[in-house]
Amino acid sequence: MAERKLKIATTSLAGCFGCHMSFLDIDEKLMLLNDRIEFNRSPLTDIKQCSPSDIGLIEGGVCNADNVRVLREFRANCTILIAVGACAITGGVPAMRNYFDLRECLEEVYLNGTGVTNPQIPSDTELPLLLDKVYPVQEVVKIDYFLPGCPPSADAFLQLLVPQLDGQKPQLAADQLHYD
Amino acid sequence: MTNEANKAIDANSITIDGETVPFDAGQTIMDAALAVKIYIPHLCHYPGLTPAGNCRLCMVEANGKSVAACVTQAQSGQQVSSNTPELNAARLSITQMLFVEGNHICPSCEKSGNCRLQAMGYYLGMLEEHFHQFNPRREIDASHSTVLLDRDRCILCDLCVRASRDVDKKNVFAIAGRGIHARLIVNTASGKLGDSNIEAKDLAAKICPVGAILIRERSFDSPVAERIYDRQSISDTAMTEHVPRKEDDRG
Ligand code: SF4
Numbered sequence: 019m020a021e022r023k024l025k026i027a028t029t030s031l032a033g034c035f036g037c038h039m040s041f042l043d044i045d046e047k048l049m050l051l052n053d054r055i056e057f058n059r060s061p062l063t064d065i066k067q068c069s070p071s072d073i074g075l076i077e078g079g080v081c082n083a084d085n086v087r088v089l090r091e092f093r094a095n096c097t098i099l100i101a102v103g104a105c106a107i108t109g110g111v112p113a114m115r116n117y118f119d120l121r122e123c124l125e126e127v128y129l130n131g132t133g134v135t136n137p138q139i140p141s142d143t144e145l146p147l148l149l150d151k152v153y154p155v156q157e158v159v160k161i162d163y164f165l166p167g168c169p170p171s172a173d174a175f176l177q178l179l180v181p182q183l184d185g186q187k188p189q190l191a192a193d194q195l196h197y198d
Numbered sequence: 199m200t201n202e203a204n205k206a207i208d209a210n211s212i213t214i215d216g217e218t219v220p221f222d223a224g225q226t227i228m229d230a231a232l233a234v235k236i237y238i239p240h241l242c243h244y245p246g247l248t249p250a251g252n253c254r255l256c257m258v259e260a261n262g263k264s265v266a267a268c269v270t271q272a273q274s275g276q277q278v279s280s281n282t283p284e285l286n287a288a289r290l291s292i293t294q295m296l297f298v299e300g301n302h303i304c305p306s307c308e309k310s311g312n313c314r315l316q317a318m319g320y321y322l323g324m325l326e327e328h329f330h331q332f333n334p335r336r337e338i339d340a341s342h343s344t345v346l347l348d349r350d351r352c353i354l355c356d357l358c359v360r361a362s363r364d365v366d367k368k369n370v371f372a373i374a375g376r377g378i379h380a381r382l383i384v385n386t387a388s389g390k391l392g393d394s395n396i397e398a399k400d401l402a403a404k405i406c407p408v409g410a411i412l413i414r415e416r417s418f419d420s421p422v423a424e425r426i427y428d429r430q431s432i433s434d435t436a437m438t439e440h441v442p443r444k445e446d447d448r449g
Contacts, residue, residue, distance in 0.1 A: 104305050107326050111306050116333040117350070151333065156326060164325035168305035195320050197304035198311065198422075 024183060025071040027058040027096060031085040032112040032152055033078025035061070037103040040169035041075070044176055054183045068095045073182060075102050076161075079109040080153040084146035093159040100178065101161045104168040104197060106154065113152040120150050163188060168198045212276040214238075214258075219272075227267040227278055228256060237433035238280050239289050239321065241296075241314055241407050242355035243268040246441025247364060250356045253296075255289050255318065290322045298329045301350040302408070308417035309409030311425025315353060317432035339384065341392030344414050345403045352382045352410040362402035365441055370394045370402055382410070401441065 030038060038061060042048065059068040068074070074096030080086055093099055104110040115123050129137040155161060165178050174194040181188045211220045212227065214236050221230035231238050232245060242253035251269035258267045258280040267280070279285070296302075296315055304310045318324075336349035354373055359382075362370040370391075374383045386393040396403055398413045406412075422428065426435060 101326070104303075108303070109331070111303060113331075113333075114301075114303060114306065116331070117301065117335045154326070154331075157330070161326075166325055190325075192320070192323070195323065195325075197316055197319065198307075 021054070023056045024054060024073065025058050026055050026060070026073045026075065026179075027068045027071040027092060028060040028062065028075040029068075029077065029088055029092060030061060031076065031078035031088065031106070031155070032081035033103060033105045033110075035077070037075075037077035037106075037167075037169040038062070040167075040172055041102075041175050043172035045172070047172075047176060051179065051183075055179075068092055071096045072098065073179070074099045076100065076106050076155050077102050079105045079112055080149065080155055080158050081112055082146040082148050086149075086158060089155055089158055098162045098182070099159065100163045100165060101155045102165045102175075103170060104166060107156070107164050107166055108197075109152040109154050110168065116151045120148060124148075165190065167194075167196045170194070170196075209274050211274065212272050212278055214278045215281050221272040225272050227258060227260065227265070227270050227272050227276070230272045231267065231280070232437065235437050236280075237436055238267045239318060239432075240268060240436070241318060241353065242357060244357055244361075244405060244441065245439055246443075247357065247360045250360065252354065252356050253292070255292055257285060257288065259285070286322060289318075290324055291328070293318050293322055293324055294326075294328045296353050297324075297327045298331045300332070300334065300353060300408075307351070307409045308412055309351075311420070311422065311428055313409060313427070314407035314432060317427040317435075320427065321432050336381065339391045341390040342394070342396065342414075343392070344398040345391060345396055346412045346414050347382070347384070347391050348410055348412065349382055350410075351408045353408055354380055354382065355407060357405045357407065358382070358402045358411055361405045361441070362396070362400065366396075366400040366402050368395055368400065368402070370396045370400075 057063045058071045059065045068091050074092040076089065076092060076099065080089060101107050105112060124139045128134065128139045165174060167174055171194060174190060177190055177194060178188045211218050212230060213219065214231055219230050219234050226249065228238055228243060238256045238258060240256040243249050243256060249268040251266040254266060256267040257264050258278050260270060260276050260278045302315065304316055310316060334350060339347040356373055359371045359373060362368050369385055372383050372385055373380055375381055383389060384391050384394055403411055403413060
């Protein structure tokens with residue numbers, strides 16, 4: 019009987035998709051992985067709803083109410099949840115807005131900034147509400163593993179995933195530990 | 199400790215993690231360790247400057263008592279443990295606290311790759327910051343033409359204070375306030391760096407372990423993969439650090 023494929027879900031919250039790009043950078047090894055894994059909800063599949071999965075990869079920190087909803091959906095569905103990249107783990111570059119009040123940021127961008135025409139702060143039920151600050155994902159849900167880096171290298175992704183194919187705990191090599 | 203190790207201790211030696219280490223009278227545990235290339239983690243210590251015992255990363259157990267290795271004199275027969283899981287766990291927590299107390303966003307920091315706080319995180323295997331971030335908002339001083347002070351990243355190690363006072367003989371910096379109110383100040387009437395006589399060649403301008411004091415227009419000089427801690431561990435670079443000696447080119 020063919021081995022059951024490991025189900026992996028991925029998402030980008032307040033991130034730049036750099037971590038996803040780096041993940042795809044594992045090049046031909048993606049083909050090797052392809053025999054052992056399948057993707058669930060992910061920007062790579064366009065599946066919109068997360069169903070039960072073995073591993074969830076979270077890129078990006080938590081900056082708005084929708085990020086919180088998606089993160090909780092992942093936690094509820096993924097056996098192992100992994101924070102991937104500087105933004106997920108520390109808030110990263112988006113968290114640079116944490117040194118200002120949210121109102122200051124909105125006013126700077128939408129009212130007083132250079133080149134603003136028709137100044138108004140957007141407010142629409144379609145738009146997710148911004149949180150007061152950008153939070154690391156582990157401040158919202160329990161995270162099982164962390165993969166630092168901005169982004170983590172393709173090799174770091176492999177070091178994280180390959181052992182888990184055989185039910186082993188991943189261990190990041192010292193030379194793969196980077197915060198940038 | 200084994201009997202053999204016991205025998206090896208003579209009048210002027212201590213043991214560090216079971217290894218016999220000689221010392222000269224007046225040397226600290228840190229001095230003795232560095233002399234034989236044993237690494238005890240530290241951020242606020244820099245050989246050649248008077249030790250301050252600020253950062254607490256060099257806490258070791260000497261005869262069962264917790265002491266800061268950089269300010270504790272070596273004493274004959276002292277049995278020191280340093281590289282233990284317990285002490286390294288405490289050092290990791292200290293490092294995480296230093297990260298969350300300031301604004302240390304490595305991907306956007308000019309010092310990234312050359313930062314000793316970051317390198318300490320790597321050395322201790324820090325994967326996340328654990329504690330809630332403070333997100334402080336402290337004053338940036340961009341008043342000087344060649345030296346920039348970004349207080350958000352200052353870890354209050356006091357190295358610039360000592361370097362400026364004792365080596366550069368300019369006394370540009372001081373730490374004011376205590377505890378959570380402690381902050382780095384500039385000793386000028388205006389409090390601005392631009393009104394001080396600091397120069398980019400001064401030790402105080404170069405010694406900052408983090409990206410708080412930066413030489414302007416030198417940021418991102420070396421590409422990723424060629425920066426100090428892309429190639430070396432802080433446990434290696436610590437072995438060659440020393441305040442420039444008289445005969446050295448101060449460059
Ligand atoms: S500015 Fe740098 S050298 Fe000075 S106390 Fe702060 S961290 Fe230390």
